[in-house]
Amino acid sequence: MTETSATDPRVVPLEAFGSADLAVVGGKAANLGELLRAGLPVPPGFVVTTDAYAAAAERSGLAELLADPAVRPADLRAAIEAVDVPSDLRDAIAAAYAGLGSGVPVAVRSSATAEDLPGAAFAGQQDTYLNVIGPDAVVDAVRRCWASLWTDRAVSYRSDRSVDQAEVRIAVVVQAMVASETAGVMFTADPVSGTRDRVVVDAGAGLGEAVVSGLVTPDHYALDRDGRLLDWTPGRGEVVVLAEAGGGVRHEAGDAARAATSGEPLLDRAALAALARLAGTIADHFGRPQDIEWAIAAGRVWILQARPMTALPPETPPLNRIQRLQASILTEYLPVRPYPMDVTTTVEHGPAAMMAQIGRHYGIRGMFEDIVREEDGVAVQILPSQPRPSLKTLASIGQLIRRIRTLRPATWSEDPRQTMFLAEVAALEALDLSTLSWRELIAVPTRALAAQDYCRDLRVDYLPGAAAALVKVVLPVTILGRRSLIPDLLGGVRTRTQEANDALARLADEVRADPDLRVALTGPDLDGALAALRIDSRFGGFVGRVDDFLAEFGRRETTSPLLVSAPTLAESPGIVLGVVLAAVEQPPRDGEAVSRSAEALSRLLAHPRLRRSPRRQALMRRRVQRAREAVALREDTHFYFTAAVPTLRGAILEIGRRLHDAGLLTAPSDVFHLRWEEVAAIGDPTAIRPANADSLRDRIRRRTARRAELGGVPMIDTRRVFPAAGGGDAVVTGTPACSGTVTAVARIVGSTDDFSRLGDGEILVCPYTNPAWTPLFQRAAAVVVDSGSIASHAAIVAREYGIPAVMGTGSGTTAIVDGETVTVDGTCGCVTRAAR
Template identity: 60%
Template sequence: MDRLPATHPPPVAPLAQFGAADIATVGGKVANLGEILRAGLPVPAGFVVTTDAYAQTAQRAELSSLLADPVVTPQTLRNTLLSTPMPAEICAAVAAAYQDLGENLPVAVRSSATAEDLPGSAFAGQQDTFLNIIGIDALLEAVNKCWASLFTDRAVDYRRQRNISPADVRIAVVVQLMVSSDTAGVMFTADPVSGARDRIIIDAGAGLGESVVSGLVTPDHYVLDASGKLLEWKPGRGEVIIRPSAGGGVTHQSVADDQSRAASPTSLDPADPLLDSADLASLSAHASTIAAHFGRPQDIEWAISAGKTWIVQARPMTALPEPTAELNAFRRLQGAILAEYLPVRPYPLDVTTQIAHGPAHMMHEITDFFGLKGAFVDFLREEDGVVIALVPPSPRPTPRVLLTPAKLLYRALRFKPSQWSADPRQSAFLAEVADLESLELNSLSWDKLLTVPARAMATQSYCRDLRIDYLPGSGLALARMIVFTTVLGRRALIPDLLGGAQTRTEDSNQALAKLADELRIDPALHILVATLTGEDAAEQLRNNPQLAGFGRRLQEFLKEYGRRETTSPLLVSEPTLADSPGVALGMVLALADAPATENGTQSKSASAHKRLLEHWFLRSARLSTFAQRLVNSAREAVAFREDTHFYFTAALPVLRASLLHIGERLWHAGILQNPEEVFHLRWNELTGISDPAMIPSGQLERLGSAITTRSAKRAELAGVPMFDASVFFPTPDTGDALASGTPAGSGSATGIARIIREASDFEKLGHGEILVCPYTNPAWTPLFKRAAAVVVDTGSAASHAAIVAREYGIPAVMGTGTGTAVITDGQMITVDGTRGRITRAL
């Protein structure tokens, strides 16, 4: 960073001299301001202390040696820069440029780093700004402080999250005439919440804009359409006003509560707004010009002084949600299914392996087989190699759909769900998975290692063919039972009747219950297990003789049932249950802390079965036998659906293990900084590596650049959802309800809301509390024995969580869209599973 070229640009130059091509010299903020000037917009006059000036000072401070030392703290770096005298020629150049602006005029001094105000890395507020600086001594001090702010703790952490090396970053400083504004603030050329590109959002505060930018004030809030028409105005409170001080610097004027402006959200209220129609027209015109000039939505800082509008900063809007188009019913259905399967943003390796070849692809192939083209395919929109949005496709029927009734009938009559597990294809599938699991990955050559993920992904074809053949018979069995019980007036018994199905998920739950029983009857063992920590749980179980027996049985459980996903069957980047013994322990502890109960689903099923057979129409032995046969067939259909879901993740652990092993090989070869970075790469990029030990420099550079870019993009999008849940899960007006959704388990329950966002949080759910979560999958079902009710952001009445909730007889509301956002952890709520409403408990 400190080495200077033989010839270099002047350390200080006029602001108007620079533009987009000069980021390396003046940083992102100045480059953007220069572009705005060229577009003819009003920007305060000023000059730039370039990155070359910073580099000369950093070279004098021997900063490069400090950056190479991992022990050196950001505080040390800041202190070193602050204590290093600025070269005399730079001081003189700054003084001359300042004099050219006028005699000791007040100026604003702002940082402009080379990684700042760019698409994907706004760096908003990471470096320092100094306002109303008067005099050359104060100016030089402010410039030095701006340089030092390159190493604030927040800036260092921000760069670390985005894999930006400190040695690759320089900083310039822009000095502009101070605008003593009457009103100032920020505006966005798109809605930062919804992503709508046809909106201009303006926030305004009295005095200097720092009060708005730093969040010290509740600003006036204006929403305009693309033409500049005012759609909404919400007055702010004006709690603080920042004004320039006569001798330099600024003062904060607190406004007393009785003087603050009304904060009621009254659109177009006659009370005095800070901005009049002329101000809004000027701002909206500038916003449109700037967005058009840069070709993308912009985040703009502005100021109005004596009726004149000034633009003081503009940067690309980052973390902007993709706008969601109108969806028809089938696109919304796909969106609801995929949203449940993708609760977190997938990595590039997820997209090109398990998503491209796993369960979603299986659903695509099944629907395509029955004549529907384009379903469950190409549903992820990517930018810079990172998923930015989930966009359900628009499938269409093909002429082959005319053959669908015949296909369904043929398979319903030939393939019985009760016989699916004996199908030779299932045996072949399990044999292939077992063979993959037996491989010693360490001993495989690079070429052989690359065949393992490909083989693991290919196993989905077995699951696809089994589902194509056996699902029609399952659907027919369920339909027959539904019609039969409806005719008898016993339709309400269906959930409990189906709850008697013995599935692999229920086997897993019972195995967990047995482990919990061990802790319940042995308090000393319970205490020991409760002290285990998540990441080291497996090692502690192995090393503690008192836990050997329990640890062995837990390992047996994980061997039998650990192929399940903890987050989603579509994600190979997320650990499986076998990878997460701490999660399994959390489930066991959650069950052990609850009172022992009998098998609720089996007892409810037996009771429902008895009530059905008590119907007067079924008194004859023949009709009673017929009814039992219908119920058993429907249970076998449920078991087929559940068990094939259980098995289609069977190859997931070996797929994940082989990809991580590929990551380890690349890490040892110096291509990756850690094995987990492999998830930032695409499958074709991995298969394109002939030999990690002899990778060409150009290919190595491309891979490194891809990882850095994608890592930064993911960090930028960390708080941005991939979809608007309210579009996939539309709900009617909730009235006084906190949230509403699809009724999925009848009844009502009141209790403490406990928000569980991921599997590692399982043990936080107390007995009798209400489980509120963004998604669920079969690994979550043990929690249902502990919960009083379930509220889920995603899903439908046919989702796994809904089915299990009905089996356990607890109220459930699915597809709320916003449950985890509007319900507070620990809040007392009432869940009405019959009406699909969640309200505050009275």
């Protein structure tokens, strides 16, 4: 410790600190101190501790300002920037700066107490000042770093991660500048795939600011842990950031930048090997993958910063064919990260659990079991399981044969268990949740989930017959060489989903025929438009029919049947109206799927082996009819399976409201951050012990922050699920789901909020679909989906509408550019860019 730090504890050498000193020097300085202590090449420097900032904040009246909800971040920044730095602190900073050398250029960086942590990197949220020269300039940069704690972006970032704004502090790191010829960042794991045995290096000429701030397309290197080069992608060298002689930096572009990069790798093998060695040492020291800033000057490598990698995808191991099939279904059913409440209700007891129970009934273990891995209550990874038949599977063959012979799929809705199920759903919907006692309310979700057992038991009994009926068509039609007819043969089936689509089409006809109604529905706020229609007597009939639709079909999910956290259609009339408006621009297609089915059957029966035998034709007609009944069974039992979800969701939201009223939750919706067993264990929200209440709130804060960190991170590596096929010049490839070729404009539709973006005759490119998306297929020329398989919702609907479809591309929504013209080949399962 230097003499300066001994006399003023607010300005202390960097090496005096380590990981235990987070509260004093913030995350960045604590990590750099650790590296210095470990003997790693970190430029020398000192820290202006959080105590110095706390004194400045007190003088500025920051606490009073924070107590006023009307105060803006700009007001907070201005208050800090207006504070005079005391003379004794100025002297201490000047002395420490002199200790680095006479007039030495330094980098002045913020180091907040909520920065460079495992759950929140805060990368770029506070300011950095490079090539600062002179004591007065250093003091001024320190003050500006303090103020940058209150930039709009930093305040928003902390809010998203539930960081207490009043508790956060900031230290400032001052280090000798490295006048680097080459600099950049490196990751000790692949930030895209999550692979832990890779080192990924991005490099640019000059100072690392060009790479860190995204000003330049850097050289990109993939190395193994020993530093061997696996792949190199050259950068473009658009900008070089260089230090100015008198302080500050300049940006050079054009010829200077190109000369600096010259099209050759910026890093030779020796430099890459040195970086890989340092990367391994730093990752081992901290015990987890690291995000590291580095610089090379005069052949020497320097480490400028190291922080834990955040938002690192889970590492997906290789998947076999069965696991890929399961994963393709799960990525469709879990298009977004489930909340803890989702995982412990509809994921553990919903459709996936039903499939697991059906598998166990027939002696198959591991089918769709334990499909989500959690960390501290937050879902981090999809885990496709490995089904394992047992001796019970052989013993159940007799049961299967008996069910196939005696239970016809067309009769399932007449089963008394379906009647009992609908009666239970009606009883649940009749409950006035707001009047129930806490004990009665807590019992409702369990009862709603138990109602799904009726659907499970029906599927156990009737699915074998459905599967057999499909095999009896698919197998002989394939043998006859007419496999391409199968989608149309099984299309146009009358289902509850088709009835919903027909109802939407009738609403669209009504809007199409009434210009005043169409004008009334113009605008982005369709929920507000519907509210306005309710008080306009001219549109009472239309509003009544919308309400009828919501009453009949509003139980359906808007995102996934596995997510109770997402609203239902009944809660989202704006989505329904958006679908209606999307259909208004399209002419009706009534009967098209049915007519295609009839035509496909005629073509099949015209086959010579069938045409010569009326008996065989009659048998094939019966088989096709049974197969169509099987398709209806699959679709309709899925429709009813979610019938109890609105009551389940309503009860959970009512629970959240009561917990909020008791002061346990900031908002009622925070209840979704809790696991069901955690809520069920609350005996009385108004009498909960303070320690238990604090524990509950802390759990929600941690999970909120973790979910924010993982916001853009996939729960499974889709490249493992949907391995790219040899597509030549294809932008993406996937599973062929409906044949045909279309060239048109591609439109990325990310969610139900984007429905209006799809124009007539455009190609729908989306991450997933569910029944709420069906009317979009009337407008689309083709469909390309990131997830799903040939049996998924999108594939079935595409075949009904006869539009080319490619499923399971894995990356269609990111690889295809919104608005570009592409060619979708649904026969080979590939998408290519159209020739210009």
